Amino acid sequence: MRPRPAFDGPEPGGRRPEPGGKRLEDVMEAVSRGDKDAFSLIYDAVSSTVFGIVVKVVRDRAQSEEVAQEVMIDLWRQAARYRPEQGSVMTWAATIAHRRAVDRVRSAQAAANRDQAGAIRDRQTxxxxxxxxxxxxxxxxxxxxxxxxxxxxxxxxxxxxxxxxxxxxxxxxxxxxxxxxxxxxxxxxxxxxxxxxxxxx
CATH class of the missing domain: 1.10.10.10 (Winged helix-like DNA-binding domain superfamily/Winged helix DNA-binding domain)
Structure with missing residues (x-):
């Protein structure tokens, strides 16, 4: 998979136009066959939206960049699972982004809770x-x-x-x-x- 630059956040104007006039659904089908150039088009089309969703949930910009990259990796790896009849590529990407962001927040909270519980045990023991x-x-x-x-x-x-x-x-x-x-x-x-x-x- 072609490496992509770090996220710089959503660009003005929101969602970008679909690449070359092609439907993202058709491009995703090519991605599912391992087409790296097609994935580059998907990346350019949805990455800003993905980042915007993640940063609203995670808040921290550095962590949001990491999560957004994880989402794009998911899109590449799970391309064959995409079903156009269940929604647009943008909706699918947004769903994965939100799920990943929520998972990161929950994971961070769980880690904080474990640290707090450990500190309490240290004091009590x-x-x-x-x-x-x-x-x-x-x-x-x-x-x-x-x-x-x-x-x-x-x-x-x-x-x-x-x-x-x-x-x-x-x-x-x-x-x-x-x-x-x-x-x-x-x-x-x-x-x-x-x-x-x-x-x-």
Whole structure:
């Protein structure tokens, strides 16, 4: 399939005239036989309309360009499924565009919901058995003395987690350190606190 340029959005005047006076339905029939030149004509005829539909649903221009390209790929791959008696090529393209756009929005929302649920789980889940033991023994003077014995990264990580309620991921972002490193330092720091504070297992 001939590569096409990125979408620049709908052009003034709305729908373009059908290519060379041919009916788009006839051109689509040629596309269904693998005619790449025919597909170029279809692309030029419907791409602006497709983009316009997508951007109204998705809102984000960059994502809309991606979705619009996916729609055009669908038109190429599914050309043999097109049935003129069920509607015009433009209507068919518009239907695919709207479905793709809605799918992208739903997918983005589902991803946001998963991230939010994960953050809630992170906050609700205790770090481990050691952290629970330490948390029950937070006498201020003893804690300050024991915290001073930690490394700088351990002390910062534990402080952010316990006194500011951040998750592992949020601590890693705040300290600009890899998540696995934060998890390791956090656990080592909690073990040192446990030993320093005399918490027994």
């Amino acid at each position: 205790s770090f481990d058995e050691v952290s629970e033991q330490v948390e029950t023994r937070l006498e201020s003077e003893q804690v300050r003395r024991c915290m001073a014995a930690l490394t700088e990264l351990q002390r910062q990580a534990v402080t952010l987690a316990y006194y500011r309620g951040l998750t592992y991921r949020e601590v890693a972002e705040s300290l600009q350190a890899p998540l696995p490193t934060i998890k390791t330092r956090m656990r080592d720091g909690l073990i040192r606190l446990r030993d320093c504070m005399g918490v027994t297992t």
